Structures are given as C-alpha cells and as structure tokens.
Amino acid sequence: xxxxxxxxxxxxxxxxxxxxxxxxxxxxxxxxxxxxxxxxxxxxxxxxxxxxxxxxxxxxxxxxxxxxxxxxxxxxxxxxxxxxxxxxxxxxxxxxxxxxxxxxxxxxxxxxxxxxxxxxxxxxxxxxxxxxxxxxxxxxxxxxxxxxxxxxxxxxxxxxxxxxxxxxxxxxxxxxxxxxxxxxxxxxxxxxxxxxxxxxxxxxxxxxxxxxxxxxxxxxxxxxxxxxxxxxxxxxxxxxxxxxxxxxxxxxxxxxxxxxxxxxxxxxxxxxxxxxxxxxxxxxxxxxxxxx
Amino acid sequence: xxxxxxxxxxxxxxxxxxxxxxxxxxxxxxxxxxxxxxxxxxxxxxxxxxxxxxxxxxxxxxxxxxxxxxxxxxxxxxxxxxxxxxxxxxxxxxxxxxxxxxxxxxxxxxxxxxxxxxxxxxxxxxxxxxxxxxxxxxxxxxxxxxxxxxxxxxxxxxxxxxxxxxxxxxxxxxxxxxxxxxxxxxxxxxxxxxxxxxxxxxxxxxxxxxxxxxxxxxxxxxxxxxxxxxxxxxxxxxxxxxxxxxxxxxxxxxxxxxxxxxxxxxxxxxxxxxxxxxxxxxxxxxxxxxxxxxxxxxxxxxxxxxxxxxxxxxxxxxxxxxxxxxxxxxxxxxxxxxxxxxxxxxxxxxxxxxxxx
Numbered sequence: 001x002x003x004x005x006x007x008x009x010x011x012x013x014x015x016x017x018x019x020x021x022x023x024x025x026x027x028x029x030x031x032x033x034x035x036x037x038x039x040x041x042x043x044x045x046x047x048x049x050x051x052x053x054x055x056x057x058x059x060x061x062x063x064x065x066x067x068x069x070x071x072x073x074x075x076x077x078x079x080x081x082x083x084x085x086x087x088x089x090x091x092x093x094x095x096x097x098x099x100x101x102x103x104x105x106x107x108x109x110x111x112x113x114x115x116x117x118x119x120x121x122x123x124x125x126x127x128x129x130x131x132x133x134x135x136x137x138x139x140x141x142x143x144x145x146x147x148x149x150x151x152x153x154x155x156x157x158x159x160x161x162x163x164x165x166x167x168x169x170x171x172x173x174x175x176x177x178x179x180x181x182x183x184x185x186x187x188x189x190x191x192x193x194x195x196x197x198x199x200x201x202x203x204x205x206x207x208x209x210x211x212x213x214x215x216x217x218x219x220x221x222x223x224x225x226x227x228x229x230x231x232x233x234x235x236x237x238x239x240x241x242x243x244x245x246x247x248x249x250x251x252x253x254x255x256x257x258x259x260x261x262x263x264x265x266x267x268x269x270x271x272x273x274x275x276x277x278x279x280x281x282x283x284x285x286x287x288x289x290x291x292x
Numbered sequence: 293x294x295x296x297x298x299x300x301x302x303x304x305x306x307x308x309x310x311x312x313x314x315x316x317x318x319x320x321x322x323x324x325x326x327x328x329x330x331x332x333x334x335x336x337x338x339x340x341x342x343x344x345x346x347x348x349x350x351x352x353x354x355x356x357x358x359x360x361x362x363x364x365x366x367x368x369x370x371x372x373x374x375x376x377x378x379x380x381x382x383x384x385x386x387x388x389x390x391x392x393x394x395x396x397x398x399x400x401x402x403x404x405x406x407x408x409x410x411x412x413x414x415x416x417x418x419x420x421x422x423x424x425x426x427x428x429x430x431x432x433x434x435x436x437x438x439x440x441x442x443x444x445x446x447x448x449x450x451x452x453x454x455x456x457x458x459x460x461x462x463x464x465x466x467x468x469x470x471x472x473x474x475x476x477x478x479x480x481x482x483x484x485x486x487x488x489x490x491x492x493x494x495x496x497x498x499x500x501x502x503x504x505x506x507x508x509x510x511x512x513x514x515x516x517x518x519x520x521x522x523x524x525x526x527x528x529x530x531x532x533x534x535x536x537x538x539x540x541x542x543x544x545x546x547x548x549x550x551x552x553x554x555x556x557x558x559x560x561x562x563x564x565x566x567x568x569x570x571x572x573x574x575x576x577x578x579x580x581x582x583x584x585x586x587x588x589x590x591x592x593x594x595x596x597x598x599x600x601x602x603x604x605x606x607x608x609x610x611x612x613x614x615x616x617x618x619x620x621x622x623x624x625x626x627x628x629x630x631x632x633x634x635x636x637x638x639x640x641x642x643x644x645x646x647x648x649x
Contacts, residue, residue: 190393
C-alpha cells in the first residue's frame, strides 16, 4: 500500500461519518452537563445542605415532631395500599390487552394513559366532585358514615389514579412481545390457568414488574397535586410528606421543610439507583426503558 | 389412540380457516398435515389439541367426545413451532414441568419425577444437559427438549407444529430420521404440520393436503404422487406444468391440434393437461401434436438439457436429452408426454382420468 493513502485511512477508521467534529462534540456535552448540573444536581444538593444548615441535631429533631411522623406514616401507608393494588391492576390490564383481543381494546389503552395527560390537580378535583360532601355520591356515602374526601380513602384513590399507568405501561409491551405461546405450552402440559400464571407468566415479567412497581412507588410517595386537592391538609391526619413539606416551608420552617424533603430526595436517589441497576442487569427483560 | 374429526369448521372473522374437515387418524399412525401458509393446517392441529375450539363439528379421541374437554384434560403432547420452552427453567425442570403441576394425588414423588426427567433426557440423547437453560442450547437440542417435555406427561397423542421449520437443512435431515425412530419406539398416534412436501412425503404414513381450509386429498405418499385428486395437490407435491387445452367430444385439443390423450369422463370445455417435468421427452414414443422450439441447450453432467418453448404455453420447459443433433438451436422438435392428468378448468373440482400418450 502506498504511504500517501495511510493517513486518510487512519482518519476514516477513527471517526465515523455520523460523528461530529471534536469541538462540536465537547460543546454539546458541555451544554448538556451544565444544564443537568444547574437544574437537577444543584437543587438536589441544596435540599441536603439546607436541611443540614443548623447541624445534624436540628435535622433529626424534625423527625421527632408528631406531625412529621404522622406525615411519614401516612405516606408509607398510602404507598403500602396503592402500590400492591396498582401492581394487581397493572398486571390485569396488561394481561387483558396483550393476551386477548376484544372490542374497545385501543380505548382501554388510551384510558390507561389518561393519568399521564391529565393534570394531577384536575384528577384530584374530580374525586372531590364525585365523593365530596356537595358531590355526586358524597351525601349518600356520608349518610352511611363513610368519608372519602378530606380523609385517607380520598388520598388513596387519588394516588391510585395518578400512579395507575406505571405498572400497566411497563408490562404491556413486555407481555405483547412475549406472546402466549409459553402459557399455551404450560396448559397442554396440564397446568391450570392460575398455576400457569404463577410458574410461567410471572417469572417472565418479574423484572419488568419490579421496574414498574418502583416507578409507581416513587410517584405514590411524591405525589403532590392530586393529593393536595383531596387531603384537606389536616395536620397529623391527612398530610403526606409532600404536603407537610409545603406547610413547613410556608411557615418559614426551612430546616424542617428541607429535612423532610431530603427524605423524598433520598427516595428518588434510591429509586434511580435500583432502576439503573435493573436496566443494566436485566435490560432484555424490561420493556419500558425508552419511555421513562 | 384414534382421532376422529367430524365436520369441523372454524372462522376467523369472515375468513373461513377450516371448512367441513372430516378426517380419521388411526391408532399409532404418523400423519402429516401439509399445505401452504393460511391453509388451515395449524388451526386444525390446535383444534385437536384444544388450544382453539372449532365453531362447528366434533373431535373424538377413540369414542370419547374431546370437543368439550379442556386442553389439560385432553392430555396431548404438543411441540410448538418455536419450541416454547420455559426460558427461566433448566432443561430438566422444563421436562419435569408437566409432572410437577399435577394435582397431589396423581403427582409422582420428587425422586420419581427426577428419574423420569433423566430417562427422557437420555431418550432424546441430551443426557448431561439437564442443568442448562434453553438459551444455552442449539436449535436442534431445543427441539428435542420440547419433545421430551411433551412426552413426559405420557400423552395420548403427539402433535407437532412445523417441527423442523426453524432449523437448518442438515439438522432437519437428522431430526427427521430421529422423529421416525421416536414414533416407532413410542407407538404414539402422531400428527405433524408442515409446509414442506419432502418432509411430509418422507416421514408420514399418510399425508393430508389442505388448501384454503379444506382437505384436498388424504393419501399415502404414493397415492399423492401417482393419483393426485386435484390440480392443487398435483402442483403442491412436486413440480408440475400445465398446458391449457379444450376438450370437445372426447378429444383434447391444444393449439388447434389433437393431443393423443385419453379423455374419458371429461366434460366439454376448457381444461388443463398437467404433467411433471420428468414426463416430457424429445422424440419418445409416437409423434403427437405437441411441438416445441429449442431455445437454449446447456451441457450437464449426464448429457444435455434443452430449454424448449411450446407455442401457446407461456413457460419454457427443461428437457434432458442426449441427442446432440436433434437439438440444434432454433429447431422444431416433437415432444411426447407421459403420465399426464387432465383437470377441467370450468368447474375447478371436476376430475379427468388422463392416461399417458
């Protein structure tokens, strides 16, 4: 080979056609990193530094407050109710959509996505209009001594609504891709429908399910808008962590507000960590990476 | 076990997937369902298994009406097209699955299950691979695991959907022979679906040819080759050429000249004369009305192969010959036909008994 050709070949080998020139490349990376730092990392750091401005003592004192404890308990309770329910609903919906064909299927898919496109405040208001004391079902319910709005049931309902799509949306593409052939095989081998679900379907979707549950949980614990409308902000009773943070902040109780907020931020970091781990380890068995 | 299918029909929306299918498969028989895609062969197999229910008609296992039985109750061994192995279970657990899911009173002991799985692994020549996962096996190995898993439940009948479809040619050949052996050793009534006529002809005792949801013909490979019941069967099981002719008063006319073909039982009108490429020859026998033009001549290992065009027929035919002189380019040559079959084209299903020239 002639020497004159060699450099040209070397360049062709190191730089692909679609790759930008180094300057453009560094500029793009720089802009992206600066943006992330300014709008994501900096606020996150502020949450923790503000929480710790008056030392660790003040930070931990926040969690001795009865109202703060009540808020944490309520948040955990709501998540403990909502996440398992949504896991079951999500599996049912994904199963129905991916394994059967029926009229109105595309309508159902659109409906599942509805909470993504509706403002949480609106979905909260809807519950007030239906279950509130002036609402559609409110008088009937209250005559039976059931209170939904401005009480824990309302918070649970609103949170279910807001977090509904996470599990279903994660499982639908996964189950569609897997089809029904393994289930059919289990049936021909004599397994009952439920047995087939436990031994074949569930193992095949477990990582996708975990991924969906994780996202649903993060949203359930962090939801503000919808919960704010239906909760009634009764301290120690119907305040979740995000609502308590707002109250503390409005009262200029900055350290406590940020200390509580740091719990949510910590939750977000843990979620992010597990999510990354799942994506890295079980990439093939999770469908929704493209979306979230 | 004998399988009897009586008047089974199935529609997918407006599309009739199976139309009035009647078929009896004898105990211990090895039967192929052969047809192009969309012919209903897989639908029929799934209906036998209970994976889909026919809209009309009955399926009997021996004298028992199986139509009302669930998939589980039918106890069929089903081997799926892409094996459908359980990805998250080892090979041994895959094979043992059907035993483990049995209700407690009929379930063998743990030790017995393990032993039976090991025996089956040996039977399908995969001993020592029990701890592997399906993803760690080759296509042929997966196929054999799928078969072992189906056999583990001691099925009453073995059903295979395109058993060799996803394998490369050499593995297919081996597995074909092997499946024949498995059938001999188990003595199970076995039905398999294929679109490959070679596979059907080589393996099966009888072949059921399906087209557009209808059974075109049921017969031994010999019967299908020698006495195809319809133009479809004739062209599906092996290559066939068709000359458009007119039948008039017992005469078969091609391009205005009479072909000396017996045409009893044929109604007047348009028809086609079908023959296999091997049944056309130069000069052979008496000179009929059929004449062709030599378009090209190529040398082959055995002799010469001439491409010959026939006026009035839009394809050229390839004829093997050793006559160098008679096949000069562009010359006209007389052709003879053997073993022709004539089918009327007016009513698609009318059958003529054409003999040779």
